[in-house]
Amino acid sequence: MTAPAPKELPRYAAIRRDLESAILSGRWPPGHKIPSEHALVARYGCARMTVNKALSALAASGLIVRHRRAGSFVATPSTEESILEIHDIAGEAQGAGKPYRFELRARAVRKATATDAARLQVKAGTAVLALSSIHHVAGAPYAAEDRLVNLAGVPDARAMDFSDTPPGSWLLEKMPWSRARHRISAINADAAIARSLKIARGTACLMVERETWLQDLPITQVRLIYPGERHHLLAYFSPAGRSRR
Amino acid sequence: MTAPAPKELPRYAAIRRDLESAILSGRWPPGHKIPSEHALVARYGCARMTVNKALSALAASGLIVRHRRAGSFVATPSTEESILEIHDIAGEAQGAGKPYRFELRARAVRKATATDAARLQVKAGTAVLALSSIHHVAGAPYAAEDRLVNLAGVPDARAMDFSDTPPGSWLLEKMPWSRARHRISAINADAAIARSLKIARGTACLMVERETWLQDLPITQVRLIYPGERHHLLAYFSPAGRSRR
DNA sequence: CCCGGTTAATTGTATAGACAATTAAAAGAT
């Protein structure tokens, strides 16, 4: 026997894969116009129904948006999706019209220590950006954020001064991402957290740790601590991810 | 002008809606064989590509599974999906081979009090089943569960004795569901929780409240309390719910 | 300059037909 066949994909799946990788790699940024079905038919030499199937699938998955006469475009990763679904209480608060303020406490570029490396899942020594900040809503501390950014994945972040822009928003707009993992736990506030959030020591806090990847490249790891009981996360689910619209 | 047109769906979408409603209503339970494309073509009087589009969409969304030569079947809501994704630490522990035990503390059928009604989102006076239990793993309390079941939605639950079967598993197997909402928060253990879980008062705990609906009918509301720090929830996401498989 | 109508690019849906791949079930052989 020879090696197992590379298992070629059906044509519509191959087209989908090509487009998806162009988008996920960042080669086609949000807003980029995707070739028309006509053009793709010419490029791949297949029937329009075939490219239509690929494009429809991408649209159904939310990666692209399509408009008659105008064309198809890479979707802008909108804040309506799962990121916010799972943890944006701040958005809620802002939506409710309360004043929001971002305070950067610390900013450092360094070679990843062993701890950093474990958190971000990169090799020790990789250049990382470490940010510590507090989110304030209605004048009171709302959440403490502790973030690592992989400068190998997001070189532009090195030049960014995050004293006004929350890095979360900036990254969300700037970078596509393909995968995220959240870990949610409850912790008792230690002295440092209590001081930052102006709560009593021992108060139960919600800790959300999120790692974000682009393909297999770690982009950022963030640890958000919310003063407990005052806030909660909401997540909506349908079985098997059906009908998200 | 007359009333706004009822906005008729395209044919493939109408077929999809019909099948989906048969499944979600429970009329076609998990495992039920769906008419073949051939049969649906005859029923709806359209081309096979059209019913194929409807069925492919249902398959992509995970509502049905399809096998060549065998046919298409209503999928069994498998424990692989978002429910467990979001909160199954127990599964992890069991997977690791540790002994699991379920202890029913209280079971009562009653007419919904005002509190019950608010929790389950039903009218006060509706018949509900209230269950309190403790999940033990490796001999130690693992989580406290406090559940309400809407007997109008799940009449079979009235006859069920849950002293051995965790109601979560039973419901998951028995009932289809179409929507769930999780609320996750951190609380300090009060005296009762501390006693149930054998932890110190004030320990940070993770509280997961889940409401599950079938269409617009509330099925169950459950409050799970995990002793903090020892455990955490994991959730994986892709933007816009893309490619879950 | 603005407003209206016209044109045409692009996507959305549907059709009829073809062949491939999978595999449950039937038929046949031992």
Place this chain on the structure above:
DNA sequence: ATCTTTTAATTGTCTATACAATTAACCGGG
């Protein structure tokens, strides 16, 4: 009875074509 082969039901993919719907862009008249 057990194993093997054949058959056929069902889904998977692809094609070529057609027409509908949407709407950006163009054009002409005021």
